[in-house]
Amino acid sequence: MVRKEIYVFLLAYNLLRSLMWDAGTTYTTPPLRLSLQGTRHHLINFIPKLLAATSTKRLRVYRTLLKVIAHKAVPDRPGRSEPRVRKRRSKAYPLMTKPRHELRKQLQTA
Structure with missing residues (x-):
């Protein structure tokens, strides 16, 4: 049971990192400068919109999600x-x- 929980956490982490990578490469923002928690918050907010969208509109909503993630870069410190x-x-x-x-x-x- 614990192993399954670890696998689910790793799966969620990799999903967030792949979203950050996709957003960064699409909108020329360094993926390492994107916020992991910000990506998580944006994804949680966009899940109902993605589920309610039709297949033609889903791609547009996904691109909007990537744009929102890419424009919330963490400043260089x-x-x-x-x-x-x-x-x-x-x-x-x-x-x-x-x-x-x-x-x-x-x-x-x-």
């Missing part, structure tokens, strides 16, 4: 390195004793 320190956890990293922005500067200069 450069410089996302985080210092490896612990705040109040028992990990093998030193305690965070300085503000995060100072530690980022220290990492970038090192």
